[in-house]
Amino acid sequence: MSAADKKLETPARVTIREIAAEARVSIATVSRVLNHPEQVATKTRETVKAVIERNHFVMDGMATALASRRSRTIGLIIPTITNSIYASSTQAIQQAAQEQGYSVLLGVSEFSAREEAALIRRLMERRVEGLILTGAERSQRIYETLARNRVPFILTWQQADEPPHPSVAFDNRQAAAMAMRHLIELGHRRIGLICGRSATNDRALARREAYEEEMRALGVPQREWLIFERDFEFVEGRTAMHRMLEARFRPTAVFCANDIQAIGALAECRDRGLAVPEEMSIVGFDDLPISQYLSPQLTSIRVPASQMGFLAAEKLIGWIEDKAQPESALLPVSLIRRGSSGPPAKDR
Amino acid sequence: MSAADKKLETPARVTIREIAAEARVSIATVSRVLNHPEQVATKTRETVKAVIERNHFVMDGMATALASRRSRTIGLIIPTITNSIYASSTQAIQQAAQEQGYSVLLGVSEFSAREEAALIRRLMERRVEGLILTGAERSQRIYETLARNRVPFILTWQQADEPPHPSVAFDNRQAAAMAMRHLIELGHRRIGLICGRSATNDRALARREAYEEEMRALGVPQREWLIFERDFEFVEGRTAMHRMLEARFRPTAVFCANDIQAIGALAECRDRGLAVPEEMSIVGFDDLPISQYLSPQLTSIRVPASQMGFLAAEKLIGWIEDKAQPESALLPVSLIRRGSSGPPAKDR
DNA sequence: CCCGGCACTGAAAACGGTTTCAAATGCGCT
DNA sequence: AGCGCATTTGAAACCGTTTTCAGTGCCGGG
Numbered sequence: 001m002s003a004a005d006k007k008l009e010t011p012a013r014v015t016i017r018e019i020a021a022e023a024r025v026s027i028a029t030v031s032r033v034l035n036h037p038e039q040v041a042t043k044t045r046e047t048v049k050a051v052i053e054r055n056h057f058v059m060d061g062m063a064t065a066l067a068s069r070r071s072r073t074i075g076l077i078i079p080t081i082t083n084s085i086y087a088s089s090t091q092a093i094q095q096a097a098q099e100q101g102y103s104v105l106l107g108v109s110e111f112s113a114r115e116e117a118a119l120i121r122r123l124m125e126r127r128v129e130g131l132i133l134t135g136a137e138r139s140q141r142i143y144e145t146l147a148r149n150r151v152p153f154i155l156t157w158q159q160a161d162e163p164p165h166p167s168v169a170f171d172n173r174q175a176a177a178m179a180m181r182h183l184i185e186l187g188h189r190r191i192g193l194i195c196g197r198s199a200t201n202d203r204a205l206a207r208r209e210a211y212e213e214e215m216r217a218l219g220v221p222q223r224e225w226l227i228f229e230r231d232f233e234f235v236e237g238r239t240a241m242h243r244m245l246e247a248r249f250r251p252t253a254v255f256c257a258n259d260i261q262a263i264g265a266l267a268e269c270r271d272r273g274l275a276v277p278e279e280m281s282i283v284g285f286d287d288l289p290i291s292q293y294l295s296p297q298l299t300s301i302r303v304p305a306s307q308m309g310f311l312a313a314e315k316l317i318g319w320i321e322d323k324a325q326p327e328s329a330l331l332p333v334s335l336i337r338r339g340s341s342g343p344p345a346k347d348r
Numbered sequence: 349m350s351a352a353d354k355k356l357e358t359p360a361r362v363t364i365r366e367i368a369a370e371a372r373v374s375i376a377t378v379s380r381v382l383n384h385p386e387q388v389a390t391k392t393r394e395t396v397k398a399v400i401e402r403n404h405f406v407m408d409g410m411a412t413a414l415a416s417r418r419s420r421t422i423g424l425i426i427p428t429i430t431n432s433i434y435a436s437s438t439q440a441i442q443q444a445a446q447e448q449g450y451s452v453l454l455g456v457s458e459f460s461a462r463e464e465a466a467l468i469r470r471l472m473e474r475r476v477e478g479l480i481l482t483g484a485e486r487s488q489r490i491y492e493t494l495a496r497n498r499v500p501f502i503l504t505w506q507q508a509d510e511p512p513h514p515s516v517a518f519d520n521r522q523a524a525a526m527a528m529r530h531l532i533e534l535g536h537r538r539i540g541l542i543c544g545r546s547a548t549n550d551r552a553l554a555r556r557e558a559y560e561e562e563m564r565a566l567g568v569p570q571r572e573w574l575i576f577e578r579d580f581e582f583v584e585g586r587t588a589m590h591r592m593l594e595a596r597f598r599p600t601a602v603f604c605a606n607d608i609q610a611i612g613a614l615a616e617c618r619d620r621g622l623a624v625p626e627e628m629s630i631v632g633f634d635d636l637p638i639s640q641y642l643s644p645q646l647t648s649i650r651v652p653a654s655q656m657g658f659l660a661a662e663k664l665i666g667w668i669e670d671k672a673q674p675e676s677a678l679l680p681v682s683l684i685r686r687g688s689s690g691p692p693a694k695d696r
Numbered sequence: 697c698c699c700g701g702c703a704c705t706g707a708a709a710a711c712g713g714t715t716t717c718a719a720a721t722g723c724g725c726t
Numbered sequence: 727a728g729c730g731c732a733t734t735t736g737a738a739a740c741c742g743t744t745t746t747c748a749g750t751g752c753c754g755g756g
Binding site: 373374375376377380387388389392411413414415416417 | 703704705706707708710711712713
């Protein structure tokens with residue numbers, strides 16, 4: 001076969017075998033050059049390396065993973081990619097994983113339990129060595145499958161107590177209570193709530209429960225028309241606020257259980273000429289980076305998204321390598337007081 | 349071995365072989381139940397399925413990919429996950445891929461060429477069947493490796509002409525020119541620029557070149573102190589604007605080549621008590637969802653992020669399955685006029 | 697009754713690596 | 727020159743699937 005022919009033929013993907021042939025060594029030696037170079041004589045090693053370079057050889061990770069029974073990959077499932085709070089934790093997880101030589105396989109569930117179950121299965125098929133999940137509420141069957149297949153996992157954003165699964169989270173209830181007490185201390189009594197769908201989102205549920213508990217403690221009767229469960233979109237916060245302002249007795253403050261909705265609510269107030277915080281206080285949750293670039297700046301609950309992600313990844317990898325299930329961690333949150341909250345009009 | 353013993357022993361991961369043994373069929377049959385159920389007798393199929401269910405069997409995707417020579421995975425590399433404009437295209441790509449039965453492997457390069465090269469290699473090792481890359485500028489060697497290993501790829505966010513690679517993009521130059529002409533038509537002459545690092549980001553470069561060209565066409569001498577190249581953070585836009593306002597001759601308008609920096613710039617004006625657009629016009633680029641929730645709302649260039657992602661994924665998968673390299677596509681952009689831009693003070 | 701064809705199943709050869717084990721080689725010493 | 731030991735190397739057995747190819751059994755038609 002001439003050189004020209006060689007150029008024309010489909011040069012199937014380069015394998016370790018062709019490298020071995022061209023370098024006149026066995027495939028075992030090539031493998032060693034790749035994985036344990038110190039075990040190979042310098043001369044041989046250089047020859048093989050040169051052949052590898054020359055042929056643009058790229059190892060087949062599938063074959064490697066299959067043979068070594070290690071994928072060096074962890075899976076991460078988040079509910080949405082468009083809320084930048086998850087971007088923060090995702091980035092931290094990527095970084096922590098990378099530092100330890102792991103890759104991250106990302107799945108986005110769009111807040112659907114069905115979708116999440118399918119994603120978990122897909123990630124297991126890809127032989128992730130561990131999983132980082134968002135929230136604690138999911139079907140028992142999923143936990144069984146995970147256990148049966150020995151896939152370690154860490155829960156984030158919400159701790160799991162009854163069946164105690166390892167988690168790295170913060171106390172959503174306490175955090176939401178912190179936001180509520182801030183408003184109550186400012187003198188608010190009629191407080192509205194805008195939050196996510198508590199039926200499909202245990203974080204939203206915990207925050208709503210905290211809201212209800214604080215209102216109860218305040219002796220204020222429950223008003224269903226002060227509570228809005230919406231999706232995580234700016235516009236949803238806006239329309240919720242719109243409805244809220246049409247109520248017979250407007251609230252003097254609204255607790256938005258996430259900054260996305262808070263931003264929409266804030267915009268609605270502005271467009272209606274309602275002064276914030278003079279006529280309406282708004283407290284958000286998450287403290288997104290953008291929140292201090294709004295006007296007024298948003299009072300919010302700062303959650304340790306990056307730290308949580310980093311720690312979760314570290315603990316998961318530790319678990320994978322040591323085989324010892326890690327302790328759960330509960331991280332602190334803090335209230336960031338900014339311009340969007342103040343005393344109600346009557347107190348001024 | 350008693351049932352109790354069975355429970356105690358480490359139940360290594362379930363494989364197709366154990367399923368076959370328990371169902372008293374060959375592994376070929378189990379494989380068929382999984383992949384071509386219609387080829388298996390109903391009775392056999394049900395038996396096998398039951399055994400699979402009972403044992404929480406999860407296929408080993410590595411082995412599958414190895415044996416079938418198909419990973420049904422595409423790779424996506426974006427520069428950052430925290431700028432939500434990439435979240436939009438990423439989401440669209442995920443969706444398009446999922447519709448066609450493909451998974452997406454995500455890599456984040458953090459605007460580093462080194463990191464990007466490493467990621468491309470990692471994705472190739474994972475045997476992605478194709479790649480969606482961001483921007484067109486990268487070392488020749490990478491394109492060679494891609495070609496040598498027959499990995500189809502599509503460029504996004506920036507077209508590639510000289511070595512014509514398939515791309516789904518928009519014209520960054522023309523888009524930036526559109527923003528500039530808007531300001532010029534409003535009557536601005538002294539216009540500042542805040543953009544990304546043109547040395548490592550060909551989109552930033554194209555936009556900067558358009559800015560310079562428009563300024564030249566205007567007959568306005570180049571002023572290096574009106575140009576700021578910064579990273580993609582709110583605070584970078586803010587400090588750039590801060591510096592800009594200290595200049596001897598303040599610009600009457602600033603073109604921010606991305607909304608992230610525009611938001612920071614806007615906040616700086618607000619904090620300094622500089623009225624926008626009366627005393628300072630700001631035009632952004634990307635038209636992030638948040639941009640219309642600011643006050644004033646941000647005038648910006650709307651880019652077809654979702655459409656671009658969706659189309660890129662479709663074309664890539666078409667290429668993978670038909671083996672025919674697709675045509676490049678150039679998508680239109682539009683100027684969204686909102687409150688942050690207006691005529692300069694002197695014209696009022 | 698025999699035969700062709702169909703529906704179904706299993707044995708075995710890949711796929712591209714890792715790893716174990718043993719053989720070969722090289723080296724310093726006596 | 728011969729020995730022992732450490733260093734290198736290669737052969738071969740996996741890893742968990744898919745897929746090809748060759749049965750096997752059964753049915754209907756001639």
